[in-house]
Amino acid sequence: MSAVAGLSGRRALRVGPLSAVWRPRAVVVPLVLVGALVLLVAVDVGRGDFPLSPPEVLRILLGGGTDADRFVVWELRFPRALTAVLVGLAFGMAGAILQSLARNPLASPDMLGITAGASAGAVALLVLGGGALGGLLALVGLPMAALAGGLSTGLAIHLLAWRRGTTGFRLVLVGVAMAALLTSLTSYLLILADITEATRATVWLTGSLNGRGWEHVVPVALVVAAGAAATVVTGPTLAALRLGEDSARALGVRVHRGQVLLLATTVTLASVAVAAAGPIPFVALIAPQVALRLMRSGGPPVLVGGLTGAVLVVGSDVVSRTVLPVDLPVGVLTAAIGAPYLIHLLIRRSRRDDA
């Protein structure tokens, strides 16, 4: 490995045929985010009728403490916090990929109807649970229902936006229409249900972490791991697509194949996250943009976007359980943070468009 002084005083790292620009931010920002995440998880796990201080929590997680301590932390509280982390990672990564593909900072799985599709699939399962169709759905379970809903919506959006190639612009607008359609379908499903089921479905639709256990952690963990691997592999393709389709094609990227692959990754990540914790709003929208500003990179960074998403979800959960007087679903809080940020983004963007 050698370090060579590059253009504008930047140093280049070279290992055989590979080379990269050495940027301190690329190392410091992820480390700070991971540190913040560990701290927030420790605070989150420590909350409850049997309070534990963050250092105690960390000691128990590393194998210390009594049997009772270990039971409370490992069986009752840690799965919930871990679900929050993984769901945040999945939403953040999905949002970063989609924003790069659509080349629009406002695109995200919630705006494009992918989470609406996953929600419709899952609500269909919750509501029609007793019927013949419901019996079939119950066999495959909530994650599969959400995944099926999300994937078929993603496929539909892709096919409908396809016209001798697809553009970010058409993808976004077709997605908005699909989101409106699926939301309408979900509210129809809610009136078919009895009131207890409708309440259960509504809690889930807002995005909630209550009562999450290891059975919720495992599927998201697998998909997030696969998504992270896919991100590393498709990194160069995504970087080229950020320059626009024509430039990417000129750089030798197979544009269509890359788009399909990345879209499939986004949809899978978002759908599995929705299955685990419901469509927590705005995380996929904000996290990549915050990460972009922290990293000062060319486009929304995928892995750091995921870390930012995790910090956002766990942080919102901590705030809703410590600061607020009532225990609100985490989705209400992310919406309250997300909407003002979004409006700020829109105003800035329109100023830039004028210039």
Add this chain to the structure above:
Amino acid sequence: MATPPAPIRARAGEPTRSRGRRARLVGGVLALIAVLAAVAALGLAVGARAIPIEAVWSALFSPLGSDEDVIIRTLRLPRTLLGVVVGTALGVAGALMQGHTRNPLADPGLLGVSAGAAFAVCLAVFAFGIQSVAGSVWFALAGALVASVVVFLLGTLGEGGGSPVTLALAGAAVTAFLGAMTSALVLADQSTLDVFRFWAVGSLVGRGEGALLQILPFVAAGLVLALVNGPALNGLQLGEDVARGLGLRIGLARATGVAALTLLTGAAVAVTGPIAFVGLVVPHVARTITGPDHRWLLPYAGLIGAILLVGADVLGRVLARPGELPVGLVLAFVGAPFFIALVRRRRLVTL
């Protein structure tokens, strides 16, 4: 109100052609009224119990108090009239919104105006226990006003307004935010949820006896303001600078537009719940007949909106017999493909 700028009026050099065009447009209005009457008759005849047209006629004009007469006069007539009024309101609101934002994808349902009204109505049920239309209509109006001002500001920021994509996304985001806040309210109280979910789906059923009469004044005021706004809208299509140069008072024209939009959307949403896509589809259909002249476009949009809403309601009853699908769901399945077809056109219609 400013007078319409001269170039918008029919060109003076072609009196015969403009007279022909006017006759054609008046004929179109009469034809649409006939279609609306036919669809409304279907709305009276079709349902869980099909009633022949002769029986519908006699129930309306010489009722004898039979079962069929009671069904028609107490259930289907109010429902159909409500559909006509709400459809007119939403169609005109869509034309206003597309005209003011100069954006072909604008629709009160998609851009969050309905969601604003919905959130406010939910607040009324939750915080004050208000369930009557007479009470909740004021909340709906306030919510629609705030949401439409926000969306207008976002959509018309800077020169020439934001792009269609930005406006559509802003609307989707405002809707998502208000949706999350609405569910926070609904989750706090199960009885609110039970009222809310039947309303949120968008339906003409079971809205109480006097609902129509209670919203009628608001819709009427909104329609008058919208028609008054028509000539000014024609001027605004040329861009704010040209319109100002022609002597148009921009602030007044915008304020009239927002007031009309608020009255129409707020009143409609208060009764039927958020119904999307009517305001989107209707102005495009109307524009193919009338061209860009808003003095004709607005009345056409109202008539076509009424036909679409009543027609969708009838379709919902036919498709799921003996039950029925809510009109909001039917319209979403009609409107979303239309929206997608619009997006797939090579170039979006620029307004």
